[in-house]
Amino acid sequence: MPSVLVISHENIQNISVARTLKDPDNNEMSGRDDVIMGDSSPRNPGAQITVNPHIKKGDLSLTDSLNMPEAIGWFEVDSLDIELKIDGRRSDWSFVAKFGEKGSFTLRLKRPAKGSAGPPPPLQKVREADVQALKLRGEQVAKCIFCDNELTEGTKPEHILLNALGGRKTTRRVDCSMCNGKFGSTIDNEVGKQVAVLRNMLQLDSGTGGEPPMLRKIQSGGDVINLMNDGTPELVAKPFSIRKLENGGFELLITTKSVEEIVPYVPHIAAQLRCTEEQVFQILKSTTGSYVERRPETVHHALGFGGPIAVRSAAKSALVLWATLTGSDEVKLPQYDDVRRFITDGDEAFNLTRAHLDSRYLPEATELVRRFGKFFNLIYVRSNESGRVVAHFTLYNVISWHIVLAETGGTPNARIALVSNPLEPAEWSDTIADEVEIDFAWLDSPDYTDELKRARERLEGALRHHVETQRERELSRIIDAVFTKRGIVGEHELVKDPRLWQEIIAEIGHRFALHALGLPYVETVSGEEIAARLRAVRDKGA
Template sequence: MTTHLKCLYCENPLDGSGEHVILSALGGKKQTHNACCNPCNNRLGTEIDKPFADSLQVFSNQVGITTGRGKPAPTLRKLDSGLGYEVNLRGQKPEVAKASVKTETLPNGQIRVNIQARNEEEARRLLAAQLERFKGKGEIGAVTAESVSQYLPQMRFSLKLGGSLGLRSVAKMMLNYLCINVRPDQVRLGVSAEIIKFISAGERPPEPWVDFDHRCVFPATPNPQPFQHRLFVFASPNRGLVFGLLELFGALRFSGLLAETWSGPEINRAYVIDPITNEAFDATVVPPAEIGREYFATRRFDLGVASKQLQAFFSTLGDLQRRQNLNEMIESSYHSQMPGEGEVITNDHIQKLARDLAGRFVVSLYRIDSREPLDPTTLMPSPEEDKK
């Protein structure tokens, strides 16, 4: 696609490149094709968007987002457990970073394989690799496998939320949403050159045009979710202002001044997306009354308010994870102890279920390490898989 309009950040014509309104790596899906060319898209994606998304990986990982491209939340890899070994953090579930496979040649020439894995699926993959490794060299005569769960001491994370690169990415998201709500030529005529330079080259304006904001009361939006992203853009020709508000994971808030000489249409729009389900909508909202030109000159980062918002985020997250853990224990216990379809449930089944569930609950409550034997026959590939 070709157009006479130029990229916001260089002299190249627009070429149809899609820019996410909220970063795809944070769960955003909506795109604009009226902002920048493909070279600038790639450059700014590498230069400012990726570092900002990476700085928020703890949030993405713990919430369990689905990216805009349908991928799961990133796994935090090779974290120091404080116990002399590294762990991976997949969602709220710590996993030993490396599984263990040991082989031994028996007196009869057969090979014994011992596997310690984080789950049955990983054990199956490791056994398949050993079968391939010893194909034609010897027969695997014995397999032992166990699933190992290890609880870790309380882990601590330090958060560095993007710095100047992050604020440039925030400003770009606000500008992208403006591009969706007005004609491309109006954006190019009305948006401040300072904010364009800040996004493109990091040239900081004399005053903080974009910054954290824990003072502004963000407008209400329908169907609130605990970890939602919300992006607002407001344009007022009467005041000549365009400004944006951004809330990430329901906890991190930013505001930004995009224009001071706006003569385009009035806009009061919000884009809301749940990064877990990717369900999203746009809405018309009432702009905050307290924001004017002077607001951006006096707004300051408030560490006390920011800390309270983060504490509320992790408290809500902890409650959600405890409920999820309980549901998983109930489901796992039910599948392991109750009879199959069509069979009669007896009092003995119910008593076994109660004992098993109580044991799982105690293990979780007191964070007891556990080793669960795996049935080797369930790990062996089927005849059909062997033929592949």
């Protein structure tokens, strides 16, 4: 039987436990307990353990991180033999053990199912190769899994799920700042560019709260527009142009979103016409302006997801997540060499044989949609008995990739997952693998023989969501414009005049109907009104 590195339970005396409990409604309760693990021993100089259990809708799970002082010895035994006692009674919780750097010993505890009886199941075995890598040798310093740079408190946090995808969970214990920066400007940047259109359409903030990206110089029929960060289209055009006529006169064309926006350009117009600003006001007073509101013509976007560069980013996210479970030392072992080389340098053979598209519907998609929205992102990593480690990366619940992180020899029978709601980035979970189990056989059987028909169906659903939300936003914008036009700006300001109310309702209905039909709404503005509004803005800012 291979040896397993453990701390003798006889060396552990009284342990102070701080606990924080959260119920499904996120109510919080804190307290302290005394936990006795094994028998006391005069050799034990003391140890501390912090317990942070989080109650979910189902079993209670928690992680105990035990940082052992150097004075406590390490022992090699044939099996992991730890008995947890609470209030002097043996616990019937089950255990999964993990070793980390600097003597960090982590237990994963899970409440037994209701009605279960008997002793807890045996602890997961740790392979001898991992044991040798995890032995305490002086002041061992954690190192980057992609190079040998040391990791410190100053290491730049790595977003496990990309910030651009709404990811919030970070780690400083897997890769260094240099590799993090390199990935951010290359493979991660490629993913960011691929999802830019969807982020703008669906109005998806980044994990750190950054606005959706602006889409510049988009062709819309005969116009060129920018889609602003909030999704609002803005015509790309010169604010004004002056054309000399054959009769010695000139034609002045001004294009702005409102009359008031003309004010900053008045000095420039005066300079080109070689006249005073007051003369410009007189010129505008003698003209007639038109306010034209129209829906942009159809915009064609080329959407593409994946490709070798983007898949390298997905593999990196999955490997980093796996390292938070198994420890960074494991993923530096030879069985992970191929995936690390694929992530850092690219590898066509790996991309063809160990990374595959998957258009199937997730078996637990309904539950995930209910909890994390219709466009959830999911990274699910799991291993089987032989230590084959596979990752399933789902992007916006539209398309997925199956990536083999290790053919064999990884930590067996383990799983971890990270899920997020890009519509509400604050809604995410890194314990979802304990609550939603996806079978290894399913994860390791990718299929896209439907020629991505299922993925296209889900993408069409995302586009329908965009149309529906944009329709609601446009109606809201029209309502605000109609009320503001009549000087009603307070949210709770009442319209007491019945005729004014009917006038407002009629204009809102008329303008929205034109928008729905793709027809322009045109409103004529007299020169006197233009000049008066411009002077009011100028005088207010003087």
